[in-house]
Amino acid sequence: MGGAVRFGILGPVGAWGTLGRIELGGPRSQAVLAALLVNANRVVGLGSLVDAIWGEEPPPTAVDTMRTYVSRLRRAFAAAERGDRLVSEAGGYRIRVDPGELDLDVFDDHVALGREAVAAGRLAEAVVEFDSAMKLWRGSPFAGVPGPFARTNADALAETRLAVQEERLAVELELGNHADVIAELQRLRTSHPLRESLCEQLMVALDRSGRQAAALDVFRQTRELLVAELGVEPGTRLRQAHRRVLEQADPVPRLQDEATGDEVGAWSPRTAGLRGLPPAVADFTGRQAETSLITELCTPSADRTSPVVVAVDGMAGVGKTAFAVHVAHSLADRYPDAQVYIDLYGHTPGLQPRDAHDALHVLLRAVGVPAEAIPENTETRAMLWRDALAERRALVVLDNVGDGVRVESLLPAGPGCAVMITGRHRLLDLDGAHQLTLDPLSPADAGRLLTRIAAARGAESDRAAIAETVRLCGELPLAIRIAGARLSRSLPVTALRRRLSDQRDVVPRLRSGSRSVAAAFALSYGRLPPDSKRAFHLLGLHLGPDVDRFEAAALLGTSPDDAERHVESLVDASLIQQVNAERYQFHDLLRAYARDQGLASESQPDRKGAQSRVLEYYVNTMTAAYRRFFPGDRDGIRLATPKGLVRDFSGYEEFVDWSHVDQTSLSLASSTDTATHHGRVSLEDWVQLLRPGRPPTGQSGTVQPGQTRILHALGTLQYWTGRCEDAKRTLRHAMTQCRETGEHRRESAILHTLGEVLVAAGTPEDAVGVFRRCVESSRALGDTWGEAVALNSLGGAHRVLAEHEAALGCCTDALRLHRELRSSWGEGVTLTNLGRLYRCMGRPEEALAAFDEAVVSLRESGDQLELAAALVDLGYARRADDDPEQARNAWEEALPVLGILADPMADVVRGHLRELSPMSEPDRGQVRDRSGQQARPVFLPK
Incomplete structure (x- = not known):
């Protein structure tokens, strides 16, 4: 049904009334109309319209200019019809479009009817509907319309048009009209040479028209283009189409006797060599050391009695195939009799991996053995394959080997041969092979x-x-x-x-x-057994940069030996890397993928349990080491005997080495019954806590060097695990020892940690005095950084006590000092604290501004945990400012980090994202409870 006005965006933007075309004004007026029409009958914000036309750099007068364009459009529509076509609503504009008035809507209706006809088997009717849809196009969508919105949506609409064309052509092929669509498919393929679906349809049309050679040529050209332009092989569907054509055309060349011209089923010394390598990637980059290694291995040697075999493994996407083909081409002159390549589909989506039996059939056909002469028995095929290459100098590339494939059957035996094998799994059982693991590029x-x-x-x-x-x-x-x-x-x-x-x-x-x-990652992950998947999840959720077998055991809740077996299985699958004899780490992208899978598969209690077990392991190990290496400390003797997983050390130096290795692993969240605290220790901080050295054998009761640092670390760990009373006792004892040894900077650092413990324990009034002493101590030591951090924490304690003016003075001073130090992290955490304070004081606009600034600073600092906390608060401030969309954006950005930490706030945020309802009093209280914690690294002197 048509309306009084017709709108068009499937070509140059336009509008037509009963008297003809409506004059819309210049290109930017058309751009405004285009943005409104794409969002027909929905409000488009003024800011969104500005972004649509000018993008990220609008002129200062953009808003006023935008209103002018809208006014022009409104006048143009008023002259053509009665009623309000373009109305102002809720900070933006909405254009009313009735059914049948917009060409895009009519297009969608015809497409929907066409798809319904296809589903019902009415193919001829479907073609009519698709044709009606395509006739609505008047050229390129949004032609002549400026602005990023038009460019982006033009691309999207062009893609939609092409997809519908492909649907119509698929129906034509089903109807048997293959010869009729070849010309159209060729035109479309010329315009979109990298679109594999079009190439597949053209191959089908040519094949069904009896033009197998042309169909194969389409595949060859497309494959060469994909490799040259994108460095990728054709997708599954295109390869399957190629295989179907091959089955009919049988294009594999048979070798011929040069004298008689007769086909021979076995290799002949008089036969020209086979050149079966895929084209090398034109812009292959790097890998000089690895290439040199394989080149050296393949140097001819009279003493060689077996082929050179190189097994190349590495994570998904690291470029194993491109590397193997590149090296194979560089070695081609050394192997003039044949260069053979086969893809074993070990990790190819949609295809079953080739077993040795099938692979041997392909290899034997490649070297000229007639199909009827290939034995049925796998072992006999392997023997014929070895015989074919026995006296030859041949290079064989076995690409994309899956786990469980018996590659031994595919290996030639002649000493003049070389084999390159690629796969994600390490082939540790392949005797005599040179193992090479490809890492990401430098x-x-x-x-x-x-x-x-x-x-x-x-x-x-x-x-x-x-x-x-x-x-x-x-x-x-x-x-x-x-x-x-x-x-x-x-x-x-x-x-x-x-x-x-x-x-x-x-x-x-x-x-x-x-x-x-x-x-690519999913193919490796999907083949893991359930227990290895769980290990993958929990190791990915660990926030430290790497793990050893003990940390893995704590995460998985198993013994170190069992944990090591799980981790080694992930190493074999190239899903985690071994960085040295004891430690393992994820590639950054694999860690992100593992965390996604862990968040989707592991419950919050299971995630929290894994993180808590790691912290318990640290506490147990630190406690046992302190009891062992400082037996003369009476307070240390009273430490409870640790229960659970404990790492033993051969001596004090090994213990200190462990502390240095594991410092950045101490980055998990710990929960108490009342609040959540995000504690971290930076590399520099942990080095300050524990420095290499031997504890002297001094008299009983004498404070030994390094002892206060270890007590500080132990007290911090006790705090993170929610043992606030133990932490207070340990930290106070450490301060007593600092006074005896004159370690004033250490005492100041411990004071700050103790203040945090007192806030977490629900006694902020005691924390005020401790933080005040920390401020005074830092100031006396000339430690501006320490003073700024302590002032911010003091302000936080005053805020929890509702002492707002005192809190404001402390936080303002802290912000000034951090800005003088140019500390983006310090600015961010202090601004977050200020935002919470302004909210408590009933100053929402200042709170919102503070949270906005905090997020900017924390993004710059790279501290994801503090950023997540600030984003949660920003979300509340945005929602209170009646901006639910921006609140959603803030909460959605914070949610992944909260989920990784198994933070209870993650469930709260998920609830708000579902509801986005006005803030209730309980919500406010929950945020205040959370914000009482100082989510930041332990403060230590520089």
Whole structure:
């Protein structure tokens, strides 16, 4: 049904009334109309309209200019019809569009009817509906309309149009009209040469028309283009189409006797060599050391009695295939008789891995054995394969080997041969093979790769943007190529970097067509047994940079030996890396993927239990070590004998080495019955706590060097595990020892930690005095940083006691000092504290401004835990300011970190995201309880 006015965006933007075309004004007026029409019958905010036209750099007069454009449109519609077509509502504008008035809506209706007809088997009717939909297009959508909104939506609509064209062509093929659609498919493929679905349809049409050679040529051209442009192989569906054509065309060349021209089923010395390698990636970058190693291994030697076998493993996306093919091409001259390649589909989506029996059939056909001459028995096939290459200098690439494949059956035996095997699993049982693990590229090589991709795509770049982009991609070649595929003249590397850094999780963003980093990881993850999946989840949720077998045992709730077996199985699957004999770590992107899986699969109690067990392990180990190495301390003797997992040490130096290794692992959240505290110790802080050295054998009762540092660490760990009474006793004893030894900086640091414990224990009035002493001590020592941190904490304690003016003075002074020190972290945590204080004082506008500034500073500092806490508060402030959408954005950004910490606030935030209702008094109280904790690293002197 049609209305009084018709609107068009499937081409140049326009409107038509009963008297003809309505004059809309210039291009920017059309851009405003386009943004409104795409959101027809919904309110579009004034700020969104400004962004739609000018993007990130609007002119100072943008808002006033925007209102002028809207007024022009309103007058134009008023002259063509009665009634209000364009109305102002809730800080924005809404355009009324009735059914049948907008060409995009009519297009969608025809498409929906076409799909219903397909589902019902009425194919001819479906073609009519799809044709009616396509006739509505009048050229490129939003043609001539300026602004980022128009560009983005034009691309989206063009993609929609192409998808519907493909649907119609699929129906035509079902109807048997394959010859009729070849010309159209060829035109579309010329415009979209990298679109695999179009190439697949064209191959089907050609094949059904009896043109198998042309169909195979389409596949060859497409594959070469995909490899050259994107560095990727064709997807599953296109490969399957290729295989179907091959089954009919049988294009595998049979070897011929040069004298008689007869086919032979076995290798002949008179036969020209087979060149079966895929094309090398044009912009292959890096791997010089690995290439040199394999080149050296393949150096001809008269003493060699067996083939050279190199097994290359590595995580998904690290570039194993590209590397193997690159090296194989560089070695081709050394193996002139044959270069053979086979993809074993070990980790190929949608395809079953090839077993040795099937692979041997492909290999034997490749070297000219007729199909009818290939034995049925696998062992006999392997013997024929070895015989075929026995006297040859041949290079064989066994790519993408899955776990469980007997690659021994695929190996030639001749000493003149070389084999390169690639796979995600380490082939530890392959005797005599040289093992090579590919790591992600170095930052320099990763930068060079993205620079080459950007140059090939005509995209502008700069060094800083390149470096940050490859860092966000984890220096992983697959991630870099997927990200680089988005580059163009209109999307430089600086914009790409912004897109990746703006994502709350970069892994889902790294997707291009059928290729994605998440999908590549999922293939390895999906084949893990349940207990290994659980290990993957919990290790990913650990916030430390790496783990050893004891930390893994604590996380998994098992023995160190069992934990080591679980971790080693993940190493074998290339899902975690072994950094030295004792420690393991995730690649950044794999850690993010593991955390996503852990958050989805492990319950909050299980996640919290794992983190609590790690902290208990640290406390137990520190307690046992203190009792052992400082037996003369009477207070230490009263420490309870630790129960549970404890690591033993051969001596004091090993204990100190352990403390230095594990310092950054102490980054978990601990819960008490009343509140949650995020405690962390930075590398520099932990080095201050424990310095290498031997405890002297002094008289009983004598304070020994290093003893106060260890007590401070132990008290901090007790605090994190909710043992506030133990922590107070340990820290007070440590301060007594500091006074005896004259360690005033250490005493000041312990004072601050004790103040935090007192706040957590529900006695902020006692904490005020302790923090005040810490401020005075830091000031006397000339420690400006310590003074600023202590002032902020003192302000927090005053705020909990509702002593608002005193709190304001402390926090204001702390902010001034942090700004003088140019500490973005200090600014951020202090501004968060100020925001909470302003909220308590009934000053919401100042609270909102403080939280906004805090988030900016904490993003700059890189402290994700403090940032999450500030974002939660910002969400409340935004919602109180009647801005639910911005509140949602803040809470959604905070939620992943809260989930990783198994923080109870995560459930609260999820509830608010579901409801987004006006804040209730209980909500406010819950936030105040949480904000009483000082979520920041333990303060220590610099």
